[in-house]
Amino acid sequence: MRTGILAVAMLLLGCAVAFAEQPAQKRVVATIDPDGVQRVQMTGGEYYFDPNVVVVKVNVPVELEVKKAGGMAPHDIVLKAPEAGINFAESLGSEFKVIRFTPTKVGSYPFECTKRFLFFESHKARGMRGVLDVTP
Numbered sequence: 645m646r647t648g649i650l651a652v653a654m655l656l657l658g659c660a661v662a663f664a665e666q667p668a669q670k671r672v673v674a675t676i677d678p679d680g681v682q683r684v685q686m687t688g689g690e691y692y693f694d695p696n697v698v699v700v701k702v703n704v705p706v707e708l709e710v711k712k713a714g715g716m717a718p719h720d721i722v723l724k725a726p727e728a729g730i731n732f733a734e735s736l737g738s739e740f741k742v743i744r745f746t747p748t749k750v751g752s753y754p755f756e757c758t759k760r761f762l763f764f765e766s767h768k769a770r771g772m773r774g775v776l777d778v779t780p
């Protein structure tokens with residue numbers, strides 16, 4: 645019995661290691677819609693954000709539409725850069741959710757999923773992270 649549990653634990657651990665690879669860079673440059681808002685759609689799943697590099701213009705309102713891909717694991721997206729007018733933490737659902745902000749400072753701002761399952765590596769460590777690039 646104990647051996648069986650150990651075998652399952654090792655199998656799970658093996659899976660965790662196998663999936664801990666770096667995601668490819670998926671870069672999107674936001675276009676500004678006629679109403680003056682730059683909109684980007686993003687999906688989060690095991691264990692990635694797509695896109696994971698989002699390029700926006702400074703001082704132009706952003707609407708980031710986020711949702712979760714299929715799967716059981718809960719996900720969120722967190723970006724804390726209040727000095728740049730960006731400060732959000734949203735859980736991802738099956739429908740698109742709109743995150744609104746206006747970046748006020750040029751720079752590179754990392755975002756991530758803060759979830760983690762038991763003793764496994766965090767989603768962030770497993771590839772669920774990205775960068776918001778605010779350009780002049």
Ligand SMILES: [Cu+2]
Nearest residue numbers: 719757759767
């Ligand atoms: Cu996650």
